[in-house]
Amino acid sequence: MYNFEFERPGSVAEAVAALKSEEAQALGGGQTLIPTLKQRLAAPAKLVSLGGIAEMKGVCLNDDGSLSIGGGTTHAEVARAAAAHYPALAALAGGIGDPAVRNRGTIGGSLANNDPSACYPSAALGSGATIVTDRREIAADDYFQGLFTTALDEGEIITSVRFPVPEKANYQKFLQPASRFALVGVFVAHYAGGTRIAVTGASEDGVFRWSAAEEALASGAALDGMAPEADGMIADLHGTKAYRAHLTGVLTRRALQAMA
Amino acid sequence: MPEINMVVNGRSMRAEAEPRALLSDFLREDLSLTGTHVGCDTGQCGACVVHVDGVAVKSCNMLAVEAAGCEVSTIEGQAGPDGTLNALQQAFQDHHGLQCGFCTPGMVMSAAALLKENPTPSEAEVRAHLEGNLCRCTGYHNIVKAILAASGQDVSGIAAE
Ligand SMILES: Cc1cc2nc3c(=O)[nH]c(=O)nc-3n(C[C@H](O)[C@H](O)[C@H](O)COP(=O)(O)OP(=O)(O)OC[C@H]3O[C@@H](n4cnc5c(N)ncnc54)[C@H](O)[C@@H]3O)c2cc1C
Ligand code: FES
Ligand code: FES
Numbered sequence: 001m002y003n004f005e006f007e008r009p010g011s012v013a014e015a016v017a018a019l020k021s022e023e024a025q026a027l028g029g030g031q032t033l034i035p036t037l038k039q040r041l042a043a044p045a046k047l048v049s050l051g052g053i054a055e056m057k058g059v060c061l062n063d064d065g066s067l068s069i070g071g072g073t074t075h076a077e078v079a080r081a082a083a084a085h086y087p088a089l090a091a092l093a094g095g096i097g098d099p100a101v102r103n104r105g106t107i108g109g110s111l112a113n114n115d116p117s118a119c120y121p122s123a124a125l126g127s128g129a130t131i132v133t134d135r136r137e138i139a140a141d142d143y144f145q146g147l148f149t150t151a152l153d154e155g156e157i158i159t160s161v162r163f164p165v166p167e168k169a170n171y172q173k174f175l176q177p178a179s180r181f182a183l184v185g186v187f188v189a190h191y192a193g194g195t196r197i198a199v200t201g202a203s204e205d206g207v208f209r210w211s212a213a214e215e216a217l218a219s220g221a222a223l224d225g226m227a228p229e230a231d232g233m234i235a236d237l238h239g240t241k242a243y244r245a246h247l248t249g250v251l252t253r254r255a256l257q258a259m260a
Numbered sequence: 261m262p263e264i265n266m267v268v269n270g271r272s273m274r275a276e277a278e279p280r281a282l283l284s285d286f287l288r289e290d291l292s293l294t295g296t297h298v299g300c301d302t303g304q305c306g307a308c309v310v311h312v313d314g315v316a317v318k319s320c321n322m323l324a325v326e327a328a329g330c331e332v333s334t335i336e337g338q339a340g341p342d343g344t345l346n347a348l349q350q351a352f353q354d355h356h357g358l359q360c361g362f363c364t365p366g367m368v369m370s371a372a373a374l375l376k377e378n379p380t381p382s383e384a385e386v387r388a389h390l391e392g393n394l395c396r397c398t399g400y401h402n403i404v405k406a407i408l409a410a411s412g413q414d415v416s417g418i419a420a421e
Contacts, residue, residue: 027326049325100306104321
């Protein structure tokens, strides 16, 4: 990897200032960024580590019952600290990669990266979460904008993520055992206002809500045999478009079964 | 080049390194602690697992500067000062938990992290915990057996495979 300058600020304000310089980039847990730097797919002039910012770490229950998770909180910490409040989210975090990856990787890094096969985007979209940054709040429905693309501006930092806690939820991850990412993953959350279904790993446009299934559930219909359009799904050596569309239907039904 | 300080296996150590130096390279090349192995250098294989402030990390996927000021434990710190293997290392030897030995430093460090958190894991828990540690030789059975034995559980009923 090319060399860079390195800064490790102690506050969000200092990090925002450090990121203003030319070609500066934030470093979360490095579990995606370091491999990217090694391949020279990124060559920032400066890395600004978010690892020393205490105000970006931890899980806390808000007065309105929603759960806030600091953008710098590791997957391992979410698996532990969210278990009592939002078990499906904690289980998702505890199933990412492997223990060593979970000890470094952060929720902010995962959502900023928006890998089409990552787990967290489905939880954020499926929960209708709010992405809180150093400068504004973004609804999950507006945040995810396609493969590796989000609403974040240059130098914008995810400081926390606020999850409305559902009555019930479940995440079904169909493991791609070599990468340990999701081949397809479906997050289903049931709220007083309806059921949300978010799908990762399947679409060429990244995480998406399967609205047709949400509407079918709202009208009291069963999802038997239902699957999204195969058109627009990812095809690679692990699975065809039709396979991923089929898996989406199967995993959604499994999630609903687990919640029943 | 900035100087990086860390406490490695209980000893204060320091060396100059560029910001881009990986913790794995810093340990191996600058501190001459070559027990930590680099198998893939892409975060997949777990041969490079060490503990930073008590938690297992893949040292090829962490910058050395990020571990500045931290307590780092590596495979070199596991045996006693006179070279006596600790219980986990001894169990790997007794139960043939290694063949070529390349993955072993990472296996031992991952297993040590598991046993600290969960002193008597089930076989399934051991296997799940080792998800990020690849071994090309043993087929894993004897590694799992060694870890269960090191946790004080009876493994006499588990056949060698
Ligand atoms: C072996 C392995 C297996 C994995 N398996 C899975 C899996 O099963 N499921 C899954 O979802 N992921 C998986 N991952 C990815 C992992 O979850 C990463 O931790 C995550 O994608 C990136 O988070 P990070 O904190 O490491 O971010 P980094 O790698 O440090 O950064 C990633 C990107 O986000 C930016 N960034 C980081 N933090 C912030 C922030 N707070 N605000 C704004 N921008 C930020 C960086 O500038 C960079 O562009 C795996 C990774 C590995 C190495
Ligand atoms: S060398 Fe670090 S995970 Fe393989
Ligand atoms: S003993 Fe050879 S790789 Fe595990």
